[in-house]
Amino acid sequence: MKAYRGIVLHFTGDPAADPANARLLDDGALVVTDEGLVDRVTPWAELPGRLRDEAVQDYRDDLILPGFVDAHVHSGQIDAIASPGGDLRDWLERHVYPAERRFADEEYARQAAGDFLDRLLAAGTTTACVHTTTFASSTGAFFAAAHERDLRMVAGKVLMDAGGHAEGGPVPDDYLDPSVQQAEQDCRELIDAWHGKGRCLYAITPRFGPTSTLELLRMAGRLFQEYADRGQPVWAQSHLAETKDEVDTVLERFAALTPRSYLDVYDKCGLVGPRSVWAHCLWPDDVYRTSAGGGQDWQVLKARQAGVAFCPTSNLFLGSGLFPLERTRRAGVRVGLGTDVGAGTSFSMLETMNEAYKVMALQGDHLPALRGFYLATRGGAEALCLEDRIGGFQPGGEADFVVLDFAATPVLERRTGTAGDLVERLFALAMLGDERAVKATYVMGRRTWENT
Numbered sequence: 001m002k003a004y005r006g007i008v009l010h011f012t013g014d015p016a017a018d019p020a021n022a023r024l025l026d027d028g029a030l031v032v033t034d035e036g037l038v039d040r041v042t043p044w045a046e047l048p049g050r051l052r053d054e055a056v057q058d059y060r061d062d063l064i065l066p067g068f069v070d071a072h073v074h075s076g077q078i079d080a081i082a083s084p085g086g087d088l089r090d091w092l093e094r095h096v097y098p099a100e101r102r103f104a105d106e107e108y109a110r111q112a113a114g115d116f117l118d119r120l121l122a123a124g125t126t127t128a129c130v131h132t133t134t135f136a137s138s139t140g141a142f143f144a145a146a147h148e149r150d151l152r153m154v155a156g157k158v159l160m161d162a163g164g165h166a167e168g169g170p171v172p173d174d175y176l177d178p179s180v181q182q183a184e185q186d187c188r189e190l191i192d193a194w195h196g197k198g199r200c201l202y203a204i205t206p207r208f209g210p211t212s213t214l215e216l217l218r219m220a221g222r223l224f225q226e227y228a229d230r231g232q233p234v235w236a237q238s239h240l241a242e243t244k245d246e247v248d249t250v251l252e253r254f255a256a257l258t259p260r261s262y263l264d265v266y267d268k269c270g271l272v273g274p275r276s277v278w279a280h281c282l283w284p285d286d287v288y289r290t291s292a293g294g295g296q297d298w299q300v301l302k303a304r305q306a307g308v309a310f311c312p313t314s315n316l317f318l319g320s321g322l323f324p325l326e327r328t329r330r331a332g333v334r335v336g337l338g339t340d341v342g343a344g345t346s347f348s349m350l351e352t353m354n355e356a357y358k359v360m361a362l363q364g365d366h367l368p369a370l371r372g373f374y375l376a377t378r379g380g381a382e383a384l385c386l387e388d389r390i391g392g393f394q395p396g397g398e399a400d401f402v403v404l405d406f407a408a409t410p411v412l413e414r415r416t417g418t419a420g421d422l423v424e425r426l427f428a429l430a431m432l433g434d435e436r437a438v439k440a441t442y443v444m445g446r447r448t449w450e451n452t
C-alpha cells in the first residue's frame, strides 16, 4: 500500500445531475494497492495509523485528480497540429492526409507513437480514444508503445475507401484501403494481436462518412456486432456531423439508405451502441437539415448508450461550430472532452476545459469548474463505457492519476493565492493551466512522468 496526501478531487457521476457526485477533500489521501489499484480515498485525518506508517507521498498543496481521459485524438496527426487551413475539407486535404501518409514508414510510425504517448502523459492524460492511420502497421506500432507504458488506450486503424482523387475527392488514392476485404482482415488481425492485451482495447475506426463506401461501413458495423455477440466486445469510433458540408455530403452519398440523419447512416450500419464514441456532433438533426422525424439524434445516442466527444479547440480552430453541451446534458447523453489533435491545438485537457468554457459562454451558458473537471475525467470514462475501471477513484479501480500544481506559473500562483475558496482555485487552474501545471502522472500507481 502507498498513500498520496493532497487535495483530492474525483467524481461518481455528473455534478450537474447531483452536486454530491463531486468528491472534494481539501486534505485527503488516495491509497493505492501494490497491484496499482485504488484502495480508498479518505480524509487525511481519518487515515488509519498503520497506513500513515506506510510509504506516504506528500502532495499537500497540490491537486490529486484521476488521469485525464481524452475522448477523441489522432496519433497520426501529431505532425499536423497547428497547420493553417480553411475549413475541415481543405485542412484535411492540405495537411492531414499528407501527414498521415508518412506513417507508411514503420520506423517513423514507431517513433511518432512513442512521442505522442509521452505528450499525453506530460499533459496528465492516461487514457485516450485514438484514431491512428490507415496503415495497420502504424496501429500495431501505437499499441506496442501503449503496452510498453501500460496505458489504458482505446485505438484503431483508420478505415477509408472512398473520396479518392480518382472519383474527384480529396484523398490520395494510395492512402485508401485497397479493398473492404483487406480492411476487414487488417481489423481482425489487429484485434487478435492487441485487443485485451495488457490494457489495450481495439476500436473499429471508419474515419467518417465522406471517405466510406456503404460496404465499408456495413463491414465495420458487422465486426462491431460480431465481437460483442461473442462476448469479446470491441469499441467503435468516428466523426459525426462536424460541419454542414460534411452532413450534406453524407446524406447525398448514402441516399440509398433513406437516412433520417447523418447519425442514422451509422446506426443503420450497426455502429451505434455502447462503447461507440462519436466526435463533434455539432450539426445534429435538431439544428441542421431537420425533417419530419428530425430531432431524434440525441434520443438515439442516449438510448444506445453511445458517447460523444466535445472537442472545443478543434471546433474553434476549424470554425466548425459550437457544441451544444447543455442540450446533451438535458438529453442525458454521455459526453467527454477531446483534444482532437491535430485540428485541436493542445494536448492539454486543462486548455481544452478553458476553451470549452468559452464555447459555452458564446452560447449564453456557463460551465462550472467542477463540471469541467468531471468532463475531463469521469465524463470521458463514461463516454467510453470505461467508468468501472478508470476516470474516478472508486475502490478496485485502476490507479491512474495526475498531480496538478496550483502555483505552476507566476500568474497561476498569484491568482490561486488570492482565490476565495477551493472551487475558485480549481476554476483558475482550468483557465490558466497547461502542461506546466502537471507535476506528475501516475499509471497503475507507478509514477510514469514527472515535471522536473
Ligand SMILES: [Zn+2]
Residues within 6 Å of the ligand: 072, 073, 074, 239, 279, 340
Ligand atoms: Zn478527429
